[in-house]
Amino acid sequence: MQEFKYDVAFSFLKEDEPFAFQLNQLLKDRYETFVYFRKQDQVVGKDGEQEFAETFGKDSRVVVVLFRNSWGKTTWTRIEETAIRNRAYVEGYDFTIFIPMDKDPSLPRWLPRPQIWFDLNRYGLQGAVTVVEARIRQAGGQNRPESVQDQATRLKDQLALKEKRDSFFGSSARFGEAKQAFEEVKGSLNLTAGAISNTHTGLSIKIEQGIDSLTFKLLGFTLSVYYENAIRDDRLHHPRLYTRFSEIDRDQFKHQRQFNVLQTYEFDFDVDLSGENGWRETSRARRFFTSASLADFAFKNLLEIVSAFIAKTTP
Numbered sequence: 001m002q003e004f005k006y007d008v009a010f011s012f013l014k015e016d017e018p019f020a021f022q023l024n025q026l027l028k029d030r031y032e033t034f035v036y037f038r039k040q041d042q043v044v045g046k047d048g049e050q051e052f053a054e055t056f057g058k059d060s061r062v063v064v065v066l067f068r069n070s071w072g073k074t075t076w077t078r079i080e081e082t083a084i085r086n087r088a089y090v091e092g093y094d095f096t097i098f099i100p101m102d103k104d105p106s107l108p109r110w111l112p113r114p115q116i117w118f119d120l121n122r123y124g125l126q127g128a129v130t131v132v133e134a135r136i137r138q139a140g141g142q143n144r145p146e147s148v149q150d151q152a153t154r155l156k157d158q159l160a161l162k163e164k165r166d167s168f169f170g171s172s173a174r175f176g177e178a179k180q181a182f183e184e185v186k187g188s189l190n191l192t193a194g195a196i197s198n199t200h201t202g203l204s205i206k207i208e209q210g211i212d213s214l215t216f217k218l219l220g221f222t223l224s225v226y227y228e229n230a231i232r233d234d235r236l237h238h239p240r241l242y243t244r245f246s247e248i249d250r251d252q253f254k255h256q257r258q259f260n261v262l263q264t265y266e267f268d269f270d271v272d273l274s275g276e277n278g279w280r281e282t283s284r285a286r287r288f289f290t291s292a293s294l295a296d297f298a299f300k301n302l303l304e305i306v307s308a309f310i311a312k313t314t315p
Helices: 014-027 048-059 075-091 120-138 148-169 173-199 291-313
Strands: 006-011 060-067 096-100 206-209 213-218 221-232 235-248 259-271 277-281
Touching (some): 006 075, 006 120, 014 060, 014 291, 048 060, 060 120, 096 120, 173 213, 173 221, 173 235, 173 259, 173 277, 173 291, 213 291, 221 291, 235 291, 259 291
Parallel strands (some): 006 060
Antiparallel strands (some): 213 221, 221 235, 235 259, 259 277
């Protein structure tokens, strides 16, 4: 039986770091994990390229890829992709688990079609943990019995997180923090819209500003982002953010323009397992976004919607 340095290694883009962190937190007490946080643009000490190539090419029993179309195009995910494909050339792809991170799942074109991938939108974080554990065991891995010290450390982490979350949800200050985070989302969206309009001819984005809302219009489609403090039973509960994607009705004979809603996402202001504030998707997937990554997620969705429409209507 081959010996492995790690039971599981995670490959992901920076925007999916919060989800990778959560997966790792739920597995690291029982398995040897490799996950590289917060320094995706640099490696200190060892030769980063060699270390990453060996980790994903031979040292990990199972490799989990949090996949987006831009995965494999950054410096480190390109190294990881090459190592995975070289290993698969000899072993096949049974050592991999691909988790598409977009709502409309997509996979690399080079991945064999029968290859199983995980439906995050349907099964969520806990389902992902179950699948990863099962694949580790199938590959000969065994969960590590917890020592008393392991249990004590885990309990300490749980208590610290509970204290953080109790303090967070019990404080009225979070509404101010949520409003500030929403302003950060707006700022990131405006910067992205300006960059697209200034560098790509024909992609002029119109912006409509509101007090707690922002709307972007591009080629007959809109992205609306708005914020509210949800009031239920006359009590203030969760600060919530929405992103809504719509198509403007193209019937020129109508007196009023109609908007056909295509997709809507809801996010609660929340704190992740690392203690970082951000936005938690209310759907079953429960994906967590920082303000910057949420803005990126929203604009990518808008561009994908417009691109799909153009492809459909092009002879």
